[in-house]
Amino acid sequence: MSIPSHSSKFKSFLDLTRAHFIIVWPVIFLSGLFMAFEGYGSFDWRITIKAVLISTLGFEAAFILNDIVDIEYDKRDVDWNITKYWRPFGSRPLASGDIGKGSAQFLFAFLLVLVAGLIYTLPTPNRYYLYAIMAYTFSMEYFYQVKKRTQRLPVAQLLGRTDFMMFAAAGYLCYGRPDTALFLYCLFFYTLAEIHLGINDLSDYNNDIERELKTVTTMYGTKGNLRWIIIFTALHVCLSVPFFVYMGGVSLAGFAFGIVMLSYICQRLRRDTSPDEARRVVPLFHLTLLIYMVSIIIGSALAL
Numbered sequence: 055m056s057i058p059s060h061s062s063k064f065k066s067f068l069d070l071t072r073a074h075f076i077i078v079w080p081v082i083f084l085s086g087l088f089m090a091f092e093g094y095g096s097f098d099w100r101i102t103i104k105a106v107l108i109s110t111l112g113f114e115a116a117f118i119l120n121d122i123v124d125i126e127y128d129k130r131d132v133d134w135n136i137t138k139y140w141r142p143f144g145s146r147p148l149a150s151g152d153i154g155k156g157s158a159q160f161l162f163a164f165l166l167v168l169v170a171g172l173i174y175t176l177p178t179p180n181r182y183y184l185y186a187i188m189a190y191t192f193s194m195e196y197f198y199q200v201k202k203r204t205q206r207l208p209v210a211q212l213l214g215r216t217d218f219m220m221f222a223a224a225g226y227l228c229y230g231r232p233d234t235a236l237f238l239y240c241l242f243f244y245t246l247a248e249i250h251l252g253i254n255d256l257s258d259y260n261n262d263i264e265r266e267l268k269t270v271t272t273m274y275g276t277k278g279n280l281r282w283i284i285i286f287t288a289l290h291v292c293l294s295v296p297f298f299v300y301m302g303g304v305s306l307a308g309f310a311f312g313i314v315m316l317s318y319i320c321q322r323l324r325r326d327t328s329p330d331e332a333r334r335v336v337p338l339f340h341l342t343l344l345i346y347m348v349s350i351i352i353g354s355a356l357a358l
Contacts, residue, residue, distance in 0.1 A: 063152070063153070065142075065143045065145075066143075066145065066147035066152040066153050067147070067153070068141075068142050068143060069141040069142060069143050069144070069145045069146070069147050070117070070118060070121060070147050070148070070153055070158065071114045071117055071118070072117055072140055072141055072142075073142060074142045075140075076110060076114075078340070078343075078344065079109045079110055079112075079113035079114075079221075080105070080106040080109045080110050081344065081347045081348065081351070082109070082221070082222050082225065082343075082347050083105050083106070083108070083109030083221070083222070083224065083225035083228075084102070084105060084106070084109075084225060084347075084351055085222070085225065085346075085347040085348075085350040085351050085354075086222055086223060086224070086225030086226030086227075086228075086230075086236075086239060087101070087102065087105050087225045087226065087228050087229055088350065088351045088354035088355055089226055089230070089235060089239065089301075089350065089354050090225075090226045090227070090228065090229035090230030091229060091354060091355075091358060092354040092357045092358055093230060093233070093235055094229060094230050094231070095229070096358060097355075097358055098229070101176070101228055101229055104172055104175060104176065104228070105225060105228045107168075107172055108169055108172045108173060108184070108224075108228070109221070109224075109225065111165050111168050111169050111172075112165070112169045112188070112191075112221070113221065114165060115162055115165035115166055115169065115192075116191070116192065116195050116217075118158050118161055118162045118165070119162055119192060119195055119196065120195065120199060121146065121147075121148045121149075121158065122148065122155065122158050122159060122162065123195075123196055123199040123200065124199055125148045125149055125155060127203075127265045127267070128146045128148070128149035128265075129149045130261070130264040130265050131146065131149070131261045131264065131265075132260055132261060132264050133258070133260040133261050133329070135257075135329075135330070135333050136254075136257045136258050136261075136329075136333050136336070139333065139336060139337075166192075169188065170185070170188070173185060173188065176228060179231075180227055180228055180229065180230075183224070183227040183232075184224050184227060184228065187220050187221075187223065187224045187227070188224075190217070190220055191217040191220050191221055191224075192217075194213065194214055194216060194217040194220075195214070195217050197210070197213065197214060198210045198211075198213070198214025198215070198217065201213075201214070202214075202267050202268050202269060203266070203267060203268065204268065205268045206268070206273075208268075208270055208273065210268075211248070211251055211255075211269070211270055212248075214251075215244065215247040215248055215250075215251050216244065216247075218243070218247040218250075219240050219243045219244040219247055220240075222239070222240075222243045223236060223239065223240055223243075226239060235300065238296055238297035238300060239297060241293040241294070241297065242290070242293065242294040242297045242298075245286050245287075245289045245290035245293055245294070246290055246343065246346070248282075248286040249283055249286045249287055249290060249316065249339070250339060250343070251270070252270055252279055252282045252283040252286065253283060253319070253323075253332055253335060253336055253339055254332075254336070255269040255270050255271045255279060256271050256276060256279045256280075256283075256323070256327065256329060256332035257329050257332035257333040257336055258329070259271045259272070259276065259329045259332075260329055270282050276327035276328070277327060279327070280323055280324065280327050283319075283320060283323060284320055284324075287316050287317075287320055290316070291313055291316075294309060301350065301353055301354075302353070303353045303356065303357070304349050304352045304353040304356060305349050305350050305352075305353035305354075306353075307349060308345050308346055308348070308349020308350065308353075309346070309349070311342075311345050311349075312342050312345060312346050315338060315339075315341070315342040315345075316339075316342060318338070319335045319338055319339060319342075322334075322335055323335065
């Protein structure tokens with residue numbers, strides 16, 4: 055099957071950066087930041103603007119790194135349904151050649167420099183926390199993409215998604231310090247990230263077979279992937295209770311909504327573990343994630 059291609063460089067750039075999701079990354083980041091505002095002082099516009107820029111540019115850089123590392127593997131894709139969800143015009147511009155690898159590498163490096171410069175403007179020791187997280191998350195993104203090509207156990211999945219967890223933690227550490235609230239937030243977010251990974255792996259099952267990648271689904275089958283999602287959903291509920299009890303108020307209401315939605319997603323996948331059904335529930339998961347984050351932001355803002 056041929057790789058979808060666009061003659062427009064602008065459309066290719068939007069696909070490379072998954073531009074239609076751009077609002078999500080600062081919302082995740084701000085959920086942690088607003089928790090820190092509540093725990094360590096008051097709202098700060100300058101820190102907020104910097105956090106929005108750091109999170110947006112940093113996550114876009116991670117997307118570009120993902121495509122650079124996987125450029126040859128993405129050429130093997132046979133199922134474009136999930137690609138059309140993640141990319142506004144449904145193409146993989148590096149794999150198709152619409153954007154050259156050198157151009158993508160330059161853009162990745164440019165974004166890293168911008169993010170590093172923005173981080174430097176944060177107060178100490180917060181800037182050093184974020185530099186450490188920046189180094190860890192980009193290294194772990196590379197590890198995740200490469201390790202799942204040869205592994206026999208789901209090491210890439212268990213370690214790799216800590217990068218998403220640390221991205222969320224970085225929002226908190228723009229203003230706060232490592233503490234109990236951050237630890238509880240990380241437990242909440244890590245289990246959520248593993249549920250996300252399971253659903254994504256299931257939705258991309260056909261492509262991962264062609265790529266010969268060792269994902270949860272290709273190693274353990276669709277039923278094994280379902281067990282992964284259910285186990286991490288159960289862990290998510292248990293480990294998130296102390297976090298949302300700590301947060302209280304609006305955040306607790308958001309948690310209740312999230313549990314209902316995650317339970318509904320699990321029920322749908324129990325009835326149908328096909329990649330098509332997984333693709334249909336991906337937007338429901340993203341809605342759940344967004345409600346979680348917004349409820350945390352509102353809850354912390356009201357407590358300021």
